[in-house]
Amino acid sequence: MKTTITAFLLLLFWSLNSQNVSIDSSFGINGVLAVPSSQNSYIYAIDLDTLGNIYGARATLQSGSSYNYELSITKCSAEGALDNGFGINGVSVLSFAESQTPFDIKVTEYSKIFVCGMAHNSISSQSFGFLVKLNPNGSLDTSFANEGVFILNVNSIGFNSIVLLNDDSIILGGTSNSLGILVKLNSNGSLATGFGNNGVMNVSSGSFHFGLEKTIVTNNNELLLVGFEFSNASNTKIAYCKTDTNGNFIEAFGNNGKVVYDLQIDPYPFGSELITQIKKGTNNFYYLGGNNAGNYFILKINEDGSFDENFANSGISSGNFPFTDFDLQENGKIVICGTTLVSDSNLGYSIIRLNDDGSFDDTFNNGSNFILDLSSQSDYMYSMKFTSANEFLIGGSMGQNAIRKAIITKLTIDDALSVNQNDKQLDFQIFPNPFKDRINISFKGEVKNVKMVDISGKKIEFSRINNTIHVDENLSAGIYFMKVVFYDGMEIIKKIVKE
Known part of the structure; x- marks a missing residue:
């Protein structure tokens, strides 16, 4: 199947006044929580607890270094105020390697906090995956793994996903030498040796060269993994697969548990395609998001791995807007965020919305993408998450006095404006x-x-x-x-x- 990108034009010189998406000025300071730091700092992943408190996994450049980052977790209230009872002034700083970068964060019902990522030691030139577990006050849970820190001491490994299972065991998704792996831990942080090879399973096998980007648990307590297949390095294809929690492929899913597909999206039909995000929809549907040559695509798949033919173009929606992350509204609409060029040497946030059928939502921001330019310097976004039916957070960074400040931003969608505009469009x-x-x-x-x-x-x-x-x-x-x-x-x- 060959799909075609639908072109949408952003007319920057038209100042659109009746936007139905806006920054929530009641959050933080004028809609932004900037985490204090004297060095470049970035929020890479965000999550919420049951009370609506917000947690951000942050990497901050260490003083005197040009490449080593320290890991920290930030906690703030739903209103964007740092929690002084968490860590020191709302920030818990962790250091167990020369450099650590977080990729995922999960907060449990009891406010136990898990963060995974990749660490690096320059002396040994080794990169390794880590998972830390924190108490509600931001201290390490010393009963977990090695004083609160699990490290897989194998070179060139990093973890990008945390899956918390019903029996309190943990699945980590990641890569080893660019190939996908799953690692299973017991609730105390020890390797579940009955899983794979002493707790580690190689997802790739034979001709299936799978790069793993994200992993989630399905409604049936199975694992759905997304990423790309690169047996042909000049034409990587989207790929996803499903296993049970013991690491066995679900044969009824796709082709013996695996799906490899060449989207061939114009205008770069043979460019690199990869799925980087996955969200769980209703009625056992799943939404997979990624990019091809800077353009977004969203796939909607059924429980068996097949495309939902009723969604967009036979299951595929694509367009020429930047893509970093997306999330689903309660009404089924899909909000997509990315980083875009606002002006010369100045980047900002780009936000669009799709209807629940995958079509471009022209009632959102007057049929254009919403541009959020927080500073005269470049701003980057890395993750997003809805907190309610019409409010969502963006985690990223903002330029300020030649320093990149880690920030969390809150935005609001007012669909009442969309309804009024839609009524006019009908007339x-x-x-x-x-x-x-x-x-x-x-x-x-x-x-x-x-x-x-x-x-x-x-x-x-x-x-x-x-x-x-x-x-x-x-x-x-x-x-x-x-x-x-x-x-x-x-x-x-x-x-x-x-x-």
């Missing part, structure tokens, strides 16, 4: 479309002004008499965009075609 018509030299507008409501641009964002001159737009008949054939602004602040963007 709004532009015809004929395609057009030759004139366009008629039919609407209910007072229009303040009309603007028209080509696909590069260049403004197109025209004259307007009442409800008719007169365009130069020599205007080149092609795709254009028209924006109609109403006096009540609502805006509608329509794609029009010149014959």
